[in-house]
Amino acid sequence: MTLYLIGLGLDSEKDISVKALETIRKCESIYLEDYTSKLNCSVSAMEKLYGKPVILASRNLVEQKAEDTILKEAKKTDVALLVVGDPFGATTHSDIYLRAKELGIKVKILHNTSILNAIGATGLELYKFGKTTSIPYPQPSFFPETAYDVIKDNQKLGLHTLCLLDIKALENRYMSVNEAIEILMKIEKKRGEKIFLGKTFCVGCARVGADDMVIKSGTAKELLNENFGKPLHCLIIPGKMHFIEEDMLKMWNQK
């Protein structure tokens, strides 16, 4: 039958589209990919809206055991795999799509908003974002500098950089704007190329798409002392700005 890859949007259970809700209600099994992001609502709130139970799908289940679970079922019946944001947003689900097709299973994508377009709410034009990057929690033997290089490349072209921040859902650890700034400052200290300084203008975002969204801009040093509240956070290093972009950022600071 059909495997539906369904985006849930970013805030509550009600961010789902009418079409996706109708689709879920006719599916036999509903899996929720629960390791790359999270909604600001409980799974039981989702179950109540859908009128169906939701099965939590770990990375192991989706990446290693899909043939014995999701895909096995989707050969016989309609199955939904729910993904926070968009199924082809910050995390692509190409792998399970291709594996399903190999098994002769029909696949349909139901899009929703993703952090990659919802940050347009800052007022920064999505057109003018360069490559997106992510900032992982440094490990004793792993301190990647990719984000620094991406910011550098985008800066050269006057483009904005979106930094997605690490999520360790199993450990309930979500990187804050403050932690991200500290990490970039450490890389700057090591590299010394004056790409990310205390005076670098940044935009910190929290809970984009939710009613209690926070968008605050200022120098990296200023934002270090701001409290952005609950996850999820992300960090933007703007490039060259149009005055309307600046006006939108000022407006958010006054909120």
Next chain:
Amino acid sequence: MTLYLIGLGLDSEKDISVKALETIRKCESIYLEDYTSKLNCSVSAMEKLYGKPVILASRNLVEQKAEDTILKEAKKTDVALLVVGDPFGATTHSDIYLRAKELGIKVKILHNTSILNAIGATGLELYKFGKTTSIPYPQPSFFPETAYDVIKDNQKLGLHTLCLLDIKALENRYMSVNEAIEILMKIEKKRGEKIFLGKTFCVGCARVGADDMVIKSGTAKELLNENFGKPLHCLIIPGKMHFIEEDMLKMWNQK
């Protein structure tokens, strides 16, 4: 009261979120911004779902006359401005947001998918897109080469380029993938920098997000002879690809 800027997604009236539908149903006036894009459904289908009449809002109404219409009403009551895609997607609605705030009107954004994240369905990673560009219909005295320069900058960094294609909604004219390729070839002929040649690998997309979506890849020359069908179209010039990205594109070609 409140001005709601509401994204409609890309396909039918049912792409709207449950939250947005509930919001619309309690609004006094519902405007539909009808000049930057369009859904694959009629306005009457939307009205039927909402249970409310929809007022078409031209560019003139939104940009020049909002103070006498949308914003005047939003001072006293709840008003929705519906936007195809996301209200801060390909076209930002910062201007009306800021004007509303100046008048002391509360503004809320309800996101939805935008072409900028839905093209993730191609399998090309959204992370690896550089700056987005658009290709306008050339005029006798206006033949911009911006897209060519953006492709050039992105190519240098190995990044993908999304080209949004011109929409002249009033004239019912929507640029096709084929027209876009012809325009880029004309610019190449003039500039001669070997950025966009007949052998350049391209991805043509039509009706992204809809059930009859088409994604076809091949050289620019090959795609020139393809028929992508009804609007809306967009064109992607991929940068460096991972093999899973290539596998996804092959899969779409076999559809």
